[in-house]
Amino acid sequence: MISVIIFTLLIAVLIFLYMRHTTRKRKKRSAELNSVRDFHASYDRVKTRRELRDKHSGYQTYVTKYNSTEDYRERGE
Numbered sequence: 001m002i003s004v005i006i007f008t009l010l011i012a013v014l015i016f017l018y019m020r021h022t023t024r025k026r027k028k029r030s031a032e033l034n035s036v037r038d039f040h041a042s043y044d045r046v047k048t049r050r051e052l053r054d055k056h057s058g059y060q061t062y063v064t065k066y067n068s069t070e071d072y073r074e075r076g077e
Helices: 001-033 037-056
Strands: none
Touching: none
């Protein structure tokens, strides 16, 4: 009877140690993630590419509201 209890406690301790190890590993991996920084870097890359393209062609883009009455704006010189 005592051997069954000791075996059960041993299994419980091993499961506890394994879960603690995986939790620490997952926590360290999630601390390295930074979604906001990645989004800003991606947005800056797109914005810079667009600005270089517009500067090269001499065209200036205009931002209008979605469902705006103005669909197209002539470039004034």
